[in-house]
Amino acid sequence: MVTGEAKQLRDLLARNVRRLRRDQNMSQEALADAAGLHRTYVGSIERSERNVSLDSLCALAHGLSTEVWCLLSDSKEGQSPQ
């Protein structure tokens, strides 16, 4: 179905993942490794091409040392919880 809202959400996730990853000086490969996912898969998420599931979301959050809801929040401030 992919409504406009869903598109925005994927986009938000993409931006958050990319920002957090670069914030920690990781490559897509490094994040993929840390999250237990694949390089190209992480890449396609960052390009908001994927409609990821809770499971992948969780893996991603783990790899980025953050919380799942952080990846889906529009966050300008304290994003990195030490």
Added chain:
Amino acid sequence: MVTGEAKQLRDLLARNVRRLRRDQNMSQEALADAAGLHRTYVGSIERSERNVSLDSLCALAHGLSTEVWCLLSDSKEGQSPQ
């Protein structure tokens, strides 16, 4: 893969959905209709049997008139964002 973290997340989602739904006096059917999902699917989500995608998460949030990150936050207090 379904790590323990992913299990917890599904469980949290299940609780939040059920609580918010009942809070608004909706049946699973009513929510399914409002979210554009299927009756049995909503039921299985509330039983934390499903690893839902962003798209469904968005639809669910829409049907519950809330935000996606609310469904994934451990929320004791102000759940309804004004």
Added chain:
DNA sequence: GTGTGACTTATAGTCCGTG
């Protein structure tokens, strides 16, 4: 180090029921 299209396999999600 990243983008992209193609591809296979796993599972998300629908729809039919039953108690």
Added chain:
DNA sequence: GCACGGACTATAAGTCACA
């Protein structure tokens, strides 16, 4: 109104070769 199952279809997961 809800839990749960079986069978099905659509799509996410996961991997690759190459730009």
